Amino acid sequence: MTTALLLLICLVTLGSAATAMLLRNLIHSVLLLIGSWIGVAIFYLSCGAEFVAFAQLLVYVGAVSMVVLFAVLLTRRSRTDVTVSADTVSRAWSAVMAGGAVLAVLLYGALMTTLPAASAHGPAAPVKQLGAELMGIHAASLLVIGMILTVATLGSVVIASEEPSGKKEDAP
Amino acid sequence: MLGSGLLQGLAVTAKNFVGSFHDPKRLTTVEYPEKRTVLPEAYRNFPFLVSEKAEDPMGTLRCVACQICEKECPPQCIYIEKSKDKKPDATGKMQIYPAVFLIDSSVCMNCQICVEVCPFDAIKMDQVFEIATQERFHALLLDREQLAKPNSYFHSIRPSEAAEVDGRLAAERKVAEEKAKAAALAKAAAQAKPVAPKTEPAPGAASPKPQNPA
Amino acid sequence: MMPSTPQDSLLERAPQLLRDLVTSHLPEPWRWFANSLIAMIVILAVFGLLFAALTLVERKVLGRVQNRPGPNRTGPFGLLQPIADGIKMLSKEDIVPRDADHILHFLAPVILLASTVMAFAVIPYGRHLVPVDLDAAVLYFFAVGATTELAVFMAGWSSHNKYSLLAAMRALAQLISYELPLLLSWVPVVMISGTLSTTGIVAAQSAWKWGWVPTWNVFTPWGFAGFAVFMVAALAESNRSPFDLPEAESELIAGHLTEYSGCKYVFFFMAEYFGMTALSGMAVTLFLGGWHAPLPSLEFIPSYAWFGAKLITLLVGFIWIRATFPRLRIDQLTRFAWKFLVPLALINLGTTAFWSLSFGWTGPLQLVRWAVAIVLVVVPFIVMGRRLSSGVAPRTYSYAT
Amino acid sequence: MISSPLQLCLVFSSLLFCIGLAGALSRSNSILVLLGIELMLNAANLNFIAFWRFGPAPSPATGVIFVTFSVAVAAAEAAVGLALVIAVYRRQRNIRLQEAVRLKG
Numbered sequence: 026m027t028t029a030l031l032l033l034i035c036l037v038t039l040g041s042a043a044t045a046m047l048l049r050n051l052i053h054s055v056l057l058l059i060g061s062w063i064g065v066a067i068f069y070l071s072c073g074a075e076f077v078a079f080a081q082l083l084v085y086v087g088a089v090s091m092v093v094l095f096a097v098l099l100t101r102r103s104r105t106d107v108t109v110s111a112d113t114v115s116r117a118w119s120a121v122m123a124g125g126a127v128l129a130v131l132l133y134g135a136l137m138t139t140l141p142a143a144s145a146h147g148p149a150a151p152v153k154q155l156g157a158e159l160m161g162i163h164a165a166s167l168l169v170i171g172m173i174l175t176v177a178t179l180g181s182v183v184i185a186s187e188e189p190s191g192k193k194e195d196a197p
Numbered sequence: 198m199l200g201s202g203l204l205q206g207l208a209v210t211a212k213n214f215v216g217s218f219h220d221p222k223r224l225t226t227v228e229y230p231e232k233r234t235v236l237p238e239a240y241r242n243f244p245f246l247v248s249e250k251a252e253d254p255m256g257t258l259r260c261v262a263c264q265i266c267e268k269e270c271p272p273q274c275i276y277i278e279k280s281k282d283k284k285p286d287a288t289g290k291m292q293i294y295p296a297v298f299l300i301d302s303s304v305c306m307n308c309q310i311c312v313e314v315c316p317f318d319a320i321k322m323d324q325v326f327e328i329a330t331q332e333r334f335h336a337l338l339l340d341r342e343q344l345a346k347p348n349s350y351f352h353s354i355r356p357s358e359a360a361e362v363d364g365r366l367a368a369e370r371k372v373a374e375e376k377a378k379a380a381a382l383a384k385a386a387a388q389a390k391p392v393a394p395k396t397e398p399a400p401g402a403a404s405p406k407p408q409n410p411a
Numbered sequence: 412m413m414p415s416t417p418q419d420s421l422l423e424r425a426p427q428l429l430r431d432l433v434t435s436h437l438p439e440p441w442r443w444f445a446n447s448l449i450a451m452i453v454i455l456a457v458f459g460l461l462f463a464a465l466t467l468v469e470r471k472v473l474g475r476v477q478n479r480p481g482p483n484r485t486g487p488f489g490l491l492q493p494i495a496d497g498i499k500m501l502s503k504e505d506i507v508p509r510d511a512d513h514i515l516h517f518l519a520p521v522i523l524l525a526s527t528v529m530a531f532a533v534i535p536y537g538r539h540l541v542p543v544d545l546d547a548a549v550l551y552f553f554a555v556g557a558t559t560e561l562a563v564f565m566a567g568w569s570s571h572n573k574y575s576l577l578a579a580m581r582a583l584a585q586l587i588s589y590e591l592p593l594l595l596s597w598v599p600v601v602m603i604s605g606t607l608s609t610t611g612i613v614a615a616q617s618a619w620k621w622g623w624v625p626t627w628n629v630f631t632p633w634g635f636a637g638f639a640v641f642m643v644a645a646l647a648e649s650n651r652s653p654f655d656l657p658e659a660e661s662e663l664i665a666g667h668l669t670e671y672s673g674c675k676y677v678f679f680f681m682a683e684y685f686g687m688t689a690l691s692g693m694a695v696t697l698f699l700g701g702w703h704a705p706l707p708s709l710e711f712i713p714s715y716a717w718f719g720a721k722l723i724t725l726l727v728g729f730i731w732i733r734a735t736f737p738r739l740r741i742d743q744l745t746r747f748a749w750k751f752l753v754p755l756a757l758i759n760l761g762t763t764a765f766w767s768l769s770f771g772w773t774g775p776l777q778l779v780r781w782a783v784a785i786v787l788v789v790v791p792f793i794v795m796g797r798r799l800s801s802g803v804a805p806r807t808y809s810y811a812t
Numbered sequence: 813m814i815s816s817p818l819q820l821c822l823v824f825s826s827l828l829f830c831i832g833l834a835g836a837l838s839r840s841n842s843i844l845v846l847l848g849i850e851l852m853l854n855a856a857n858l859n860f861i862a863f864w865r866f867g868p869a870p871s872p873a874t875g876v877i878f879v880t881f882s883v884a885v886a887a888a889e890a891a892v893g894l895a896l897v898i899a900v901y902r903r904q905r906n907i908r909l910q911e912a913v914r915l916k917g
Binding site for chain 4: 028031032035039042043045046054058061065069072073074076077081084085088089092096097099100102116117119120121124127128131132135136141150154155158159163166170174176177180181182184185
Binding site: 052053056059075076079080082083086087088090091094098151152153 | 515550551555565583590605606
């Protein structure tokens with residue numbers, strides 16, 4: 026019964042990701058993509074990695090979606106600017122061809138190689154063990170991640186903020 | 198300290214909350230239809246016509262259709278038509294009575310001028326405020342029957358003023374009766390000595406005309 | 412659900428006995444399914460009724476605070492007012508603007524209500540009444556809470572109304588800037604009790620000091636500071652009283668809810684109350700010792716009664732605060748969050764680190780430990796408090812006596 | 813052919829990866845390109861969890877920790893990327909990728 030559920034989640038995520046890439050309306054495609062992120066979080070839950078699922082939910086659906094939606098709103102001139110103009114068919118075709126080629130290579134790798142049998146019981150990653158390892162072996166990388174995040178937020182604020190030089194921009 | 202203002206505010210609302218349960222001074226709202234506040238005596242709303250006896254309102258109306266109030270009313274919302282015949286009023290004197298007496302309550306502004314100018318205390322200010330009607334025009338035009346209310350009702354809403362008016366009317370009636378008696382006596386005396394000189398009874402009959410109350 | 416130990420009183424085991432009565436004969440996969448279904452139905456019923464009662468209690472308390480009786484027309488003492496409100500709201504026509512984005516317009520309240528109700532799954536209501544016992548329960552609670560911002564944005568964007576989009580932006584600014592202190596304020600609790608699961612946190616607060624003082628987190632200096640920051644952030648997160656800028660009637664009509672009417676508006680209204688109840692339920696679990704009794708002698712009263720009592724006191728506290736404080740402007744609101752709550756919560760992390768490091772101190776050192784902790788909490792509060800209102804001259808108030 | 817759940821996960825993540833790739837390549841709106849990259853990142857994380865869950869090793873939680881770090885890095889990358897997009901928009905009034913060619917500051 027669980028593999029059927031897993032399959033369903035996979036199909037829903039793939040479906041929403043694909044339609045997200047095809048839609049004209051930018052807001053709809055972003056929201057569908059957030060739906061696929063939720064699908065990925067549910068997939069993590071079904072694999073037993075609770076902490077990562079909730080971290081994904083909190084980070085992606087809570088924060089990154091807001092950043093993306095605000096970016097979409099900030100980069101449009103008028104209400105109707107949300108619908109993006111259609112791309113040239115040739116460009117779309119070449120992209121799909123490239124994606125198909127990569128997919129073929131990946132699928133070949135995934136299906137043909139003989140993978141070792143899965144370990145007997147499903148491994149559990151209790152939060153306490155994760156905490157111990159994070160503070161133990163990976164303490165240095167935790168600090169580095171903290172550094173990256175602060176630098177990223179400060180940097181994005183500086184990049185996106187108005188230029189203090191007061192150079193006259195053309196009116197939007 | 199940052200939080201002190203906030204705590205004082207909370208204390209005030211708590212005191213109000215607790216006070217509203219036991220302190221009657223705090224909970225001042227009266228739950229209207231069930232419990233009503235006592236209206237002050239001087240409260241006035243729309244005028245009404247005073248009739249002496251409750252059972253026959255049209256017969257014993259004090260109003261004598263002198264139309265002073267109609268002329269005096271600032272928004273001109275009173276309309277009176279005199280009656281053709283006469284009927285005895287409270288003091289027994291034959292007076293005209295209003296065949297039609299209309300007040301347009303949608304125009305009336307409760308200024309009480311009609312009450313002040315009425316020489317016969319026939320119109321007084323009522324204390325009724327629940328006068329909502331379904332219909333905008335005809336229902337607000339009050340006719341004689343709707344306006345007439347017995348003197349007993351007047352006593353119930355304004356005891357002191359009603360008593361003072363009744364006292365004055367009674368005194369007036371007494372004076373009128375004495376005059377009538379004196380006039381009857383003088384007439385009887387005149388018939389008893391028909392040979393008496395002509396001029397004596399004439400001035401007697403003229404003088405007792407009832408003066409208007411101030 | 413943990414199995415109920417026999418020594419619990421009958422009343423204590425009653426909910427579990429009732430549930431087992433219904434589902435004990437089902438085969439295994441269906442039994443788990445039936446159990447969780449019953450848990451869902453009970454949660455929705457109990458908190459639905461609490462929502463209805465809360466609207467009435469709110470209007471009654473607000474009335475009484477303003478020296479007026481509050482609703483008393485519908486039914487004795489106004490008890491049928493929630494039903495009347497419900498019928499009125501549900502029978503109103505559901506108007507959707509012509510150019511609105513119909514799918515999003517419909518989805519926004521659904522997602523908001525779904526994510527708010529999902530948050531009830533991890534709160535331990537009683538000794539054996541935990542719907543889902545997750546290992547990372549507190550993280551789940553706030554992860555689900557984060558999706559409400561998405562619903563607010565969808566509501567603002569899809570109503571095709573300039574002002575509701577503007578109001579949605581203001582609401583998002585408030586929600587995001589208060590999510591940080593909300594998340595930071597419960598980290599000390601996890602640091603001390605060592606686990607993210609709500610049952611573990613409640614178990615960590617079960618001991619008695621000197622026989623009768625309960626060791627709830629709120630009675631420790633860092634716990635009290637964390638509780639205060641958590642409650643202020645919870646007020647802002649559920650758009651309540653001093654922070655109810657998003658739906659301030661006097662400014663932007665109903666903010667991002669302007670284009671909603673009828674049943675959808677009831678969803679938003681209900682989601683706000685569910686959010687408030689869920690956040691105060693989590694506050695009770697994290698800081699007020701979940702379902703523990705305040706005194707050992709009162710242990711005979713069932714645990715879910717204690718949880719309910721604490722929850723209702725917090726909710727009445729929400730209403731009391733709403734009756735007292737005026738609304739904050741958007742700049743005051745964000746300045747208060749970033750310049751006061753976030754630094755205070757970070758310093759509170761330091762205090763808790765000191766508290767857990769000085770765990771072994773005994774005897775006179777215990778007093779030193781408490782003194783240092785209290786100083787670490789109070790001094791930054793006063794210093795930053797003064798800096799926060801430095802520009803404003805001290806105002807003189809004449810209170811209504 | 814799909815014998816073990818591990819292969820199912822691998823197929824799923826490679827499909828997701830290719831959807832992200834195709835999307836990133838085909839769309840001209842730079843926000844959608846960024847979202848395509850975000851999708852590819854998610855697909856990679858998916859592989860980590862799949863191997864941790866169904867893989868041979870008993871249970872070193874390195875896969876889970878790796879995914880936690882990569883989610884954090886992806887969030888930082890999304891923030892910086894979108895800041896760049898906004899800066900580009902301020903420069904040239906629209907965010908079509910082909911027209912963002914002027915290197916002058």
